Amino acid sequence: MNGYKQIHQLLQKTLGEHSEFYLICESPETEIDTKGLQKEFPNQVLQLPCSDEAAIGIAVGLAVSGAHALLYLNGPQNIGTVISHLLSERFGAEFPLGITIRVPLSPAETIEHHHIDALYGSSITAIYASEASQTIAHLRESFGKTNVTIIFEDRESLFQNAETEAAQKSVVHQTGTHISLFAYGKDVNAARLLSEPHTHVEVVELIQLHPLDRDCIGQSMHKTGRALCVSPPQALFETLLDQSFWRLENQPQSLDRIDANRLQSKIETLMRY
Secondary structure, three states: OEHHHHHHHHHHHHHHHOOOEEEEEOOOOOOOOOOOHHHHOOOOEEEOOOOHHHHHHHHHHHHHOOOEEEEEOOOHHHHHHHHHHHHHOOOEOOEOOEEEEEEEEOOOOOOOHHHHHOOOOOOOEEEEEOOHHHHHHHHHHHHOOOOEEEEEEEHHHHHOEOOOOOOOOEEEEEOOOOEEEEEOHHHHHHHHHHHOOOOOEEEEEEOEEEOOOHHHHHHHHHHHOOEEEEOOOHHHHHHHHHHHHHHOOOOOEEEOOOOHHHHHHHHHHHOOO
16 A cells, blocks of 8 residues: 555545544645545645645644644745744643645755754654655654654655654664664665675665664664765754764764765775775
8 A cells, every 4th residue: 555545544534533633735645645635524625726835824823722733834945834833832831832834846956054054943744755665654753742853754745654652752774783873765766876885884774863762773873983974954963062072073064955975985084984
């Protein structure tokens, strides 16, 4: 069963079991994973042909009343405005908001680093789901929380078959002993493929971008002492220096994009000392 069908079943089950769960979408009948749900749950599936900025205002209003709102954005183009709106709200442990936001990404679209960096110190969770199973797991987990979760997802991956799994903050795809290579999103597959000949390189996929998985990062750095980061958010460097400074064998390196020549050059730089 592909990701779209599994998400449809998850939404149908959640809407049926929780009357205070709302789905906000511009065109629920044209989305593969929401088709038919508006007819089945007309009071909970809200069709709002309006801007993303207005939709997030409605989601906040529902969450303030104690409901959980699942909001579909049209794409990442207005995510900066949405994040600014959320950060301007006075919410936290004493005033929780149950909101899940799905942000579809096409093969040509990426997340701007400053959007993730803007979340520093906030109670918002940001996920980059590169596989259908990750999207499903984090959707399921977010529905039970009273905080804001933003899931950036690779829409093409949802056509793939997805095995049910627990939500993960990070995944180690290749173990190594000398260099920890941290990547997320669209760079993960290239990082895994290009690192295969370098058996001393450990490839770590960062699924949760805010807050970062400090335990996994720390465990990998404890073993390797060297970090290579692909398109890193600023918080990753701060985390490396904060918890692994005394174990660093060399200055952390970064790549704005990954290819065989750039990877080889950075590996050589890190292994000089």
